[in-house]
Amino acid sequence: MKNCLFCKIIKGxxxxxxxxxxxxxxxxxxVNPISRGHTLVIPKKxxxxxxxxSKEDLIAVSVTIKKVAQILKDKLGADGINVLQANxxxxxxxVFHIHFHITPRYKNDKIHxxxxxxxxxxxxxxxxxxxKGP
Numbered sequence: 001m002k003n004c005l006f007c008k009i010i011k012g013x014x015x016x017x018x019x020x021x022x023x024x025x026x027x028x029x030x031v032n033p034i035s036r037g038h039t040l041v042i043p044k045k046x047x048x049x050x051x052x053x054s055k056e057d058l059i060a061v062s063v064t065i066k067k068v069a070q071i072l073k074d075k076l077g078a079d080g081i082n083v084l085q086a087n088x089x090x091x092x093x094x095v096f097h098i099h100f101h102i103t104p105r106y107k108n109d110k111i112h113x114x115x116x117x118x119x120x121x122x123x124x125x126x127x128x129x130x131x132k133g134p
Contacts, residue, residue, distance in 0.1 A: 001046045004096070005097070006040075006042050006046075006095055006097035006099065007097060009026070009028065010026060010042075010044050016029070017029040019039060019068065019071065020067060020068055022064065024043060024044055024057060024060035024061075025041060025043055025044060025060050025061055025063075025064040026041075026042055026044060027039050027040065027041045027042075027102070028040055030101065035105065035111060036104060037072045037076045037078065037104040038103050039068055039072065039101075039102040040099045040100065040101060041064050041065050041068055041100045042097060042098065042099045043057040043058075043060065043061050043098065047097070047098045048096050048097070048098065049086075049087040049088065049093060049096070049098050050085065050087045050098060051087065052098070053098050061100065065083060065100055065102060069081045072102060072104045076104055078104030078106060079105055079106055079107050080105040081102060081104055081105060082102075082105060083100055083101070083102055084100070084101040084113070085098070085100045085101070
C-alpha cells in the first residue's frame with residue numbers, strides 16, 4: 001500500500017530495528033515501547049486488520065509471534081509476554097496494517113493491560129444470547 005508506514009518499513013524506505021524476518025513476516029522493535037523489547041510482528045503482505053488478513057498470512061504471523069516471544073523471553077529475561085492486537089480505531093489501532101504487539105513483561109513493571117469488570121450471571125447470559133441468537 002502506497003502510504004502505509006509498515007509497508008514502507010518492509011520496502012526499506014523507512015528504517016527500523018528488525019529482530020526477525022522471513023519470507024512472509026517481519027518483526028521489529030516498537031518506536032514507542034511500553035516495555036523493554038516491545039516488538040511488532042507484521043505480515044509483509046498488506047492487510048488492514050484481522051478482518052482482512054488471509055488465513056495463510058495469519059498462520060505465518062502466528063508462527064513468527066511464537067518465535068519472537070521465545071527470543072524476547074530467553075534473550076531479555078522477560079518473566080512473561082503479552083500479545084496484543086487491535087482492530088479499528090475505536091480499539092486503539094493507529095496504523096492500519098495489521099500488527100501484533102509482543103510485550104515482554106518483567107516483575108514489578110507496573111503495566112496494567114487488563115482492568116477488571118465484574119459481570120453478573122445475567123450479563124453473561126445476555127451476551128451469550130446475543131452471540132448465539134438469530
